[in-house]
Amino acid sequence: MKTLKSMMVAILATMALTSCTYNKLVEQEEVVAQKWADVQTQYQRRADLIPNLVNTVKGYAAHESETLEAVVAARTKATQITIDPANATPEQIAAYQAAQGEVSQALGRLLAITEAYPDLKANEQFSELQAQLEGTENRIAEARRLYNEAVQTYNVSVRKFPNNIWAMIFGFDKKTPFAAEAGAEKAPEVTF
């Protein structure tokens, strides 16, 4: 009788695990990790564009060195922070977001001063670099949006009953989405 009972419990537990909850949570966690990787790729892409941009601007506006150095400094700081999404705390996400936000702001200031240099604006290489930068800001926004969507789906799964019991047992924690940040998620305003 006792063995029968324990066997039934084992069968039920296996069914509960394989049919949905555990596997679903694993899948959704993987999706979140994937989307996070996409976000990082796009931020990296922006970081890669910055040296080229700074050099191009330097050729036309050398005495704006303060603004140029601010961009380089913000970039250096931001690239030092990398996050493993599997065990990132909300504070780490916030720090990452803040560092990237600083890059956005520094870039915004840099692009603002370029308005004063018609020769620079007419430079084809600069125009194309600017387009790449804009495209990358758009890609970042899109990647962040998709990351947040994935996090939301995952968080709903984790918190729903009875999933929350399994999530607790196997250690699936809630994940932190990007907070909407005033100005940071927007591409720097560029006018032609």
Place this chain on the structure above:
Amino acid sequence: MRLRLIILGILYVAALRAATYSPDNLPIPYLQDKTQYVSNPDGILSQEAVDSLNLWLGQMEVAHGVQTILAVVERIEGGDTYEFCMALGRKYGIGSKQQNTGLIILLSTGDRAYYILTGRGLEGTLPDAICKRIENHQMLPALREGDWDEAMLNTVRAITRYVDGDDSLVGSTDFDDTDDTVALIVFIGCMAFGIGLIFFAIWLDNRKKSYCPSCRQHKMKKISSYTTKNKRLGIKTHHDTYRCSNCLFTKELHWDEDLHSGNGAAAAGGALGGSFFGGGGHSFGGGGHFGGGSFGGGGAGGRF
């Protein structure tokens, strides 16, 4: 009565006024006819330009699997061309799911803004910088002159060059999928039926001519035939003599042929064949479908 007319008039004028388009209400002719890539609801582009663009974009889809929607409108909701293109891409999933080679080209003349949005799979072929270069060199000069046709034609021509240069893009299999195989079979069936019908009509005509009213047998044979022409009326008259090989009953048949339009039977056959060809052509241009491609935000835009 008069009031109703006035209201109708106002409604009509309101309908005629260029609408402000959102991704949800922008007409997509491609869905009804897969040779129509251009959405030109306000008639900003000329028909000739639309035809050329459709042709080139069609070739690009067949050869490289790049699925394009080119929209030229007076105004878009919100005025943000990037957001508009992204929403359009998300809504329809333009481009194949495997290659993600969707492409959206938008020009809003009232907002004086444009955008080229590339699908994820096209970002390598058409990087942002290249999109910008195409816009700066091909689109902008014509836009500044208000030559919308030229701007779009130049742009698509330039894009085609870049896409043609990328061998990694695989052509669309969309044009020989089952839908079209079925359409082809139906088309051939219709043709065979039409040709059969013509032969049957000729056979019936001959059988009627071979019928002997005297002995009621199909034994009449043409024994002599000559024609006379009346140039003034433009008529050729055939005089055929038939004799029954059974009872030797003889009858004469006279029939006129219009010299200008040729043989009557041939004219009918031409019309029949023509209508079948027309029908077939229409079925080939059936509605297109989007493959579910995704957009990551690549591309470039600007204002003029």
